[in-house]
Amino acid sequence: MEHEDEKASAKSSWKEKWKSSKQLQIIVAVAVALVAIAIYFGVSSLGGVSETGKPVSSGNDDTAQRIAAILSDMEQVGDCSVMITYDEKKPSGADIGNHIVGVVVVAQGGSDMRVKLRIIDAVCALLDVEGSKIKVYQMK
Secondary structure, three states, X not given: OHHHHHHHXXXXXXXXXXXXOHHHHHHHHHHHHHHHHHHHHHHHHHOOEXXXXXXXXXXXXXXXXXXXXXXXXXXXXXXXXXXXXXXXXXXXXXXXXXXXXXXXXXXXOOOOHHHHHHHHHHHHHHHOOOHHHEXXXXXX
């Protein structure tokens, strides 16, 4: 019982400090705003979006179509779509993997973990990118 009274007292003490300290409220508000700004810019830079907010590349390029065709031929993958985003205009040549921001594969078999791992493995081999840049989802 005494322990509960101490908890209640500590809560009310904290509430009183919070209400009376405008400086603490301002500091917390600024911290929350900074975190929100950091998340916004972090997400937009990772998502394959240029500073103008437009995608750098879509899944309609020849590389994405060829990968989709290869993946569709794999066992249990089924139909699939592939989108590749680049950090700048689509590069050509052997260093394509260095400019890829991410790859999304939407496949009929995308809910099966074994299929998902095989898709990631294939895309890693085809594009020379890390598996962490590849996301596989179930097609609706």
